[in-house]
Amino acid sequence: MTTTGPPAPRTARERFREQMTTEIKDVARRHLADAGAAALSLRAVARDVGLVSSAVYRYFPSRDDLLTALIVDAYDAVGEAAERAEAATIGAPVGERWGALAAAVRDWAIGRPHEYALVYGSPVPGYRAPTETVDPASRPALVLLRLLRDGVASGEIADGETGRLSRGLRHDLARLRADVAPGVPDAVLARGLLVWTQLFGQISFELFGHLHNVIDDTDALFVLQVRATTGVLVGAP
Amino acid sequence: MTTTGPPAPRTARERFREQMTTEIKDVARRHLADAGAAALSLRAVARDVGLVSSAVYRYFPSRDDLLTALIVDAYDAVGEAAERAEAATIGAPVGERWGALAAAVRDWAIGRPHEYALVYGSPVPGYRAPTETVDPASRPALVLLRLLRDGVASGEIADGETGRLSRGLRHDLARLRADVAPGVPDAVLARGLLVWTQLFGQISFELFGHLHNVIDDTDALFVLQVRATTGVLVGAP
């Protein structure tokens, strides 16, 4: 897919429009915290921006389009954080790189809990994600897959046993490999999925309150768990 | 805490009231699917039950109380499923018991995805969970902790290294052990938390659409991952 964005805005009108779009999204993001995605209200956003409600329709054709923009932005933000963490650790041992990636995702989630909930929490009822959310949604996982590829290539990540796999799962993993993870064997893909879902499970538990009155020092728990998943990832004996 | 429920209902009125309460909750549960918790509407529920909206207030003093009842029921349902799975595997190897527990949780989640989202997805905005949700919420995890205790006692679950822990985390784990997991060492508690968060991360990814177009045979993936987390849990070398 070759998406060449529009050229840099030139006229005052175009610059103004971009600014206004950003401001509307910023206010809407703030509203996510109080009201949640399901109750995100165009009218309330308009009020806070200082516009009459119908004016927002100059920027977003409907409430769902505004929601889509927020979702795309959220995936792009966590994706960029993940990519930066990966880029910053090029050449480091793969375990360290995984730790940096996991920490980047968690830091983003803690910093923007409502955007995390928007994309990794319960789906917004009545909202059908349009196809334009698909590519941004895959950005963070692509970083993990790149790590797997590098680790396998360098020999830092060991192959392993998977036991007998179903036809369907073998096909799923083969497709994943062909599309985005050339050379990464089934066992490594499976372990990658394991640590990836563990990461998001851990973050969700922390942010959604399931560790309340159980674990107070969630930072320390996270460090401990990343140490463990690093072992799983590289296939430590 | 000794909560002795009311004695079995006797009068026709009492039986009728119980039936009506159940029906309201059942309809509300169905509405979760279409509208989501945030948009759950007392009026809509009343309409579907065949009541005028104000009549619902005879059963639930407010919308949030109805929501609380649904949340408590959901935790109780998944807790009961977990307890049943554990009870059905008494005497079996701890790895098998963990597999049964994990499968019970996932089966419940797949069967009632909207109730899963209600309690394990994004928190309902504007809703403050009252204390009466705390006990039901801990039921499923207590089953896991019982498994850890049994596994440690029987020697099936090996101790392990945690590396240096922070004061805070050591305290958290000690409290957990004192309250609900006597005799379970830090390393085992940590591994328990790891597989537990992995389980919910995996279920959330599956139910919330993050495996769409990636893994079709999610059953097979789940089996594979449970095999892996069993190894983590028992501390297989």
Place this chain on the structure above:
DNA sequence: TGTACATCAGTGAACGCGCGTTCACTGATGTAC
């Protein structure tokens, strides 16, 4: 550089709708004597 026209952001009123909650009431069921 000046002018005519097109584009566009924003306004304010209106549409039809649904929401949670309160209240005075009616009529049926349960209880005490």
Place this chain on the structure above:
DNA sequence: TGTACATCAGTGAACGCGCGTTCACTGATGTAC
């Protein structure tokens, strides 16, 4: 067994509110000649 009273489920109207979206409009900005 019969009667007087208390309890309770359900009614229907009303409260004040906010929502998404449409539409004809005004006035400012941009474009073509």
